[in-house]
Amino acid sequence: MSSSEEYDAAAISSALPAELATAVSAPAHLPEATVRRLTTYLRVLDQLVDEQATVSSQDLATFAGTNSATLRKDMSLLGTFGRRGVGYDVQRVRVLLETTLGLTREWRVLLVGAGNLGRAFAGYAGFRSHGFRFVGVIDSNPELVGTTINDLEVSAASDLEALATKHRANMAVLTVPGVAAQPVVDQLVAAGVHNILSFAPVPLRVPDGVTVRRVDVAREIQMLAYFAVMGEASDGT
């Protein structure tokens, strides 16, 4: 369903010996829990890369807030080879994780919703460094059209398809109110944007071949409330 995409896997690893990038195994189906942790490992490694050449499962796990057994199992799923008695090569694992996570491609992101949440997202550091590039911003509020966010001019809702096509957007971030979410998703899908991160608190219907991920911040504060009450209860016991 999705059209063929140009690969750009060597972009980041180009500064490194070719051997490093070659170690990458076929990115088989990884458990979601593992993928979540890989993103954390990557962030830690990004900081570590200037400080040390090698890192033990123990240390990396601690920095990432997990335990060494979990980390080693995660790594083994990537078919990686640490050195026994030594640990993992920081740079090598970094490249491996970037490639595995799909962060060496160029993700041309369309931001739909230029409210506070959209602006927060656009301003977030670290996106550009991992393959994400905002190519356009859309908002239905005429007052916002023409203003700029992060050097990007806000476009009208009617320009969605044209903008997506022009910049060959292959990802969208949705920060619109719940009621607006489904119609926007339909437009995005029609415009060929098949990967969507939504912050709207509603389930979204999409055809096969479209990947949607939802983040629900309101849910998180409610879950905190539950665990807060639990925490108190077990405190006294």
Place this chain on the structure above:
Amino acid sequence: MSSSEEYDAAAISSALPAELATAVSAPAHLPEATVRRLTTYLRVLDQLVDEQATVSSQDLATFAGTNSATLRKDMSLLGTFGRRGVGYDVQRVRVLLETTLGLTREWRVLLVGAGNLGRAFAGYAGFRSHGFRFVGVIDSNPELVGTTINDLEVSAASDLEALATKHRANMAVLTVPGVAAQPVVDQLVAAGVHNILSFAPVPLRVPDGVTVRRVDVAREIQMLAYFAVMGEASDGT
């Protein structure tokens, strides 16, 4: 470690027959996955309450994006009694969920970080309706101090403890940059705020008795990238 909190469990259910609130069982340790779904059920029920008195596990599950077996198991953990052949009483389950999740208490929330993300969060609809009330906003940027967000005046960082104490804040939302997060957490804990929702992309150290929940939006777009690539791959097969 945390001080005793006044219960206010009857606040929302006060408009209902007392019998409804009485059906509430001891909120035993619920699986995190169940808690996550409960928040979704509640949102659906909030919309359904004006339309129908009763709902089947099948229907509620569909609206919530899950299946009826999961929903019934979740409900059974709450010790709820649906009516066989009929379904669940919408109002009754709504009250049950609110109570279970701890949303009938008054959560006096301190917002630390008045940037875009903080403003987005403060403006989020639905908080007030579920027990959350922002009692103060803090930011370290002097230019923001004195401006207002959602009718609340932004206070200086040095006022954190005084503000927390004055309003008896029992929850905080952290929307500060990563490097600032740990120091702020330490201040919050010292000020007696023992429940924290953090958007900073760093693990936080807190003493026992403090509940922290972390939301990492940068992680979500990276996970989307992974699943996007996966989706393409399995498309062709």
Place this chain on the structure above:
DNA sequence: CAATGTGAACAAGTTCACAGCG
């Protein structure tokens, strides 16, 4: 000999399928 890689035990979460009840 320090630290990986992994089978096996364990724990958590989901789905099935059906008995039982209103």
Place this chain on the structure above:
DNA sequence: CGCTGTGAACTTGTTCACATTG
């Protein structure tokens, strides 16, 4: 008869413990 409640099967994820290796 329709729909709940739940044991049991199953799937997914985590932790243990130890053989293995540079």
